[in-house]
Amino acid sequence: MSDYDTFQTEYATYTGPWLLRLYIAGQSSKSTTAMTNLRRICEEHLAGHFCIEVIDLLEKPQLAEGDKVIAIPTVVRKLPEPLRKIIGDLSDTEKALIGLQLKQKPTAP
Amino acid sequence: MMLSSGASLGSPQKLIRLLLVEDDPVEAGLVEKVLSEGRAVDFAVQRVPDLTTAKMVAQAASFDMVILDLNLPDSQGVETLSQFRSVVGDSVPIVVLGDTDDDGNAETALYGCEAEFLGKLHLDHRIVPRLLYHLLQRQRSESGLRQLIATYPDGMVVVNVDGVVLFANPAASDLFGRPIGDLINQQFGIPVVGDGAIEIEISGRRIAEMRVVKINWLEQNAWLTSLREITERKKMEDELRDAKVEAELSNVAKTHFLTCMSHELRTPLNSIIGFSEMIEHDILPDRHETCREYAGIINSSGKHLLAIVNDVLDVAAVEAGKVVLDCQLLDVNLVITSSLQMVSRLAREKGIELRYQPLPYMTPLYADYRRLRQILINLMANSIKYTMAGGTVILTCQCNHDGTLTLTVEDTGVGIPSTDLSNLMKPFSRVGDPYTSRSQGTGLGLYITRVMVELHGGSMTITSELKRGTTVVVSFPAERVLPYRA
Numbered sequence: 001m002s003d004y005d006t007f008q009t010e011y012a013t014y015t016g017p018w019l020l021r022l023y024i025a026g027q028s029s030k031s032t033t034a035m036t037n038l039r040r041i042c043e044e045h046l047a048g049h050f051c052i053e054v055i056d057l058l059e060k061p062q063l064a065e066g067d068k069v070i071a072i073p074t075v076v077r078k079l080p081e082p083l084r085k086i087i088g089d090l091s092d093t094e095k096a097l098i099g100l101q102l103k104q105k106p107t108a109p
Numbered sequence: 110m111m112l113s114s115g116a117s118l119g120s121p122q123k124l125i126r127l128l129l130v131e132d133d134p135v136e137a138g139l140v141e142k143v144l145s146e147g148r149a150v151d152f153a154v155q156r157v158p159d160l161t162t163a164k165m166v167a168q169a170a171s172f173d174m175v176i177l178d179l180n181l182p183d184s185q186g187v188e189t190l191s192q193f194r195s196v197v198g199d200s201v202p203i204v205v206l207g208d209t210d211d212d213g214n215a216e217t218a219l220y221g222c223e224a225e226f227l228g229k230l231h232l233d234h235r236i237v238p239r240l241l242y243h244l245l246q247r248q249r250s251e252s253g254l255r256q257l258i259a260t261y262p263d264g265m266v267v268v269n270v271d272g273v274v275l276f277a278n279p280a281a282s283d284l285f286g287r288p289i290g291d292l293i294n295q296q297f298g299i300p301v302v303g304d305g306a307i308e309i310e311i312s313g314r315r316i317a318e319m320r321v322v323k324i325n326w327l328e329q330n331a332w333l334t335s336l337r338e339i340t341e342r343k344k345m346e347d348e349l350r351d352a353k354v355e356a357e358l359s360n361v362a363k364t365h366f367l368t369c370m371s372h373e374l375r376t377p378l379n380s381i382i383g384f385s386e387m388i389e390h391d392i393l394p395d396r397h398e399t400c401r402e403y404a405g406i407i408n409s410s411g412k413h414l415l416a417i418v419n420d421v422l423d424v425a426a427v428e429a430g431k432v433v434l435d436c437q438l439l440d441v442n443l444v445i446t447s448s449l450q451m452v453s454r455l456a457r458e459k460g461i462e463l464r465y466q467p468l469p470y471m472t473p474l475y476a477d478y479r480r481l482r483q484i485l486i487n488l489m490a491n492s493i494k495y496t497m498a499g500g501t502v503i504l505t506c507q508c509n510h511d512g513t514l515t516l517t518v519e520d521t522g523v524g525i526p527s528t529d530l531s532n533l534m535k536p537f538s539r540v541g542d543p544y545t546s547r548s549q550g551t552g553l554g555l556y557i558t559r560v561m562v563e564l565h566g567g568s569m570t571i572t573s574e575l576k577r578g579t580t581v582v583v584s585f586p587a588e589r590v591l592p593y594r595a
Binding site (some may be wrong): 025028030049057061064068069070071072073074083084085086087088089090092095096099 | 177285295296299307308310317319477543
């Protein structure tokens with residue numbers, strides 16, 4: 001398994017809503033990739049109880065201050081607490097899942 | 110100064126230049142003796158008795174390391190160390206010589222001061238020289254690594270498993286535009302990179318390529334994130350891509366232009382050559398009458414050709430930025446009347462009603478006479494061209510409240526599909542396919558007209574409805590209009 005396993009914490013018991021905030025800058029290909037990946041990951045692993053808020057820093061640069069975002073694309077997990085941040089376009093699903101501390105799907109036997 | 114001839118440890122450093130700051134001659138002698146008895150390393154020792162002299166000597170010459178007694182005639186305690194440190198900087202290792210009975214106190218005081226402690230009772234010639242030597246080597250390799258990281262051109266950020274920054278080098282601080290101290294303990298975020306690298310954007314529109322490796326940092330799992338700035342490279346890539354697209358577009362435009370042009374130029378030339386050949390070969394049934402008719406055709410074909418060539422030359426001048434306006438105050442009504450004369454025959458021949466609503470009073474416009482006429486004639490000829498017999502073309506001139514002047518050409522013609530509207534004012538565009546379209550033209554007219562209007566600081570808008578007609582509004586800015594004042 002991956003190196004990231006050691007860092008994994010499972011959120012198996014949390015059943016409340018997941019509130020994720022994605023910071024992007026304009027409609028660049030990086031931004032779109034991150035958005036598509038995040039949506040796909042959430043639909044596969046959090047179907048029905050997630051909410052993605054997309055914040056375009058080109059339109060609202062002042063919002064970067066709130067979550068202290070210093071690089072984009074960044075995903076901020078507002079809920080469940082504690083706050084967690086991920087930098088990257090999330091194209092590596094497995095690492096993104098672990099970064100978000102989303103419980104991994106059991107692999108097929 | 111004394112030298113001992115022991116075997117060296119085989120390092121590049123054969124001789125260690127040491128500054129000994131000690132006021133007690135007995136203790137100083139002891140230290141010197143111990144150093145000289147060591148078999149492994151050679152020391153060149155210079156001894157000074159107080160802090161003031163020590164500072165002076167340290168400023169004048171460079172030393173590899175310093176042995177410092179904290180209690181000197183002119184300075185006491187840790188203050189001695191910090192004062193001396195401020196003179197020699199961080200790169201020189203300092204060994205504090207302390208009384209063994211207050212070891213504990215001295216060592217506590219030294220915590221965090223970047224100095225080593227040596228008890229006076231522990232001066233052993235088998236240990237101390239080697240200790241000092243290894244201390245120097247460690248200092249050297251550490252400062253080498255530190256320098257490596259500090260001058261490394263890529264940003265290095267170490268974050269823990271929660272995304273909190275544990276370490277950042279100067280390149281990272283520069284990339285993020287904040288001091289290293291501001292980055293440490295901040296939530297950077299957990300870097301998620303697949304195989305290879307990803308691009309991230311850093312506030313201030315800088316782009317970096319991020320790579321991540323898992324490391325063990327001070328006993329805990331962490332990620333070392335390397336950030337290579339690629340802003341310039343990206344900019345160049347973007348520029349190259351734009352240039353390529355532009356070149357391709359201009360190539361398409363060129364091909365399109367040649368296609369249009371060869372067609373447009375050949376048509377009148379064929380008439381000219383054909384009819385003149387018939388005259389030349391004298392195969393005319395009714396020589397005099399037909400000759401006149403043919404001469405008329407040749408003449409109008411020639412004029413048509415001239416108009417096309419003029420358009421092409423205009424576009425070439427526009428593209429080269431060589432069109433200069435020759436402006437003067439003009440009576441708009443007069444310019445319009447003279448332009449109408451040019452197109453009225455065309456309208457009459459096609460059976461189109463040409464209406465004109467003049468301004469009720471003389472309105473001077475600061476414009477280029479020839480170009481203003483060109484604008485008017487182009488627009489009206491265009492409207493006449495795309496309007497069927499029985500239709501109407503109306504030219505209206507109006508002074509507005511905001512001081513601007515608008516010229517409106519409205520027709521009841523075939524109209525323009527909305528998909529073509531946006532391309533209409535670009536060069537070489539014509540509604541429909543040049544081969545199938547029944548109308549003639551190079552597609553340069555509206556482009557030239559727009560450019561001429563814009564050269565006057567004005568604007569041109571086109572609205573159209575299929576089968577209903579087209580309206581072109583040309584507006585000149587207020588500063589070019591001298592309004593009528595009663």
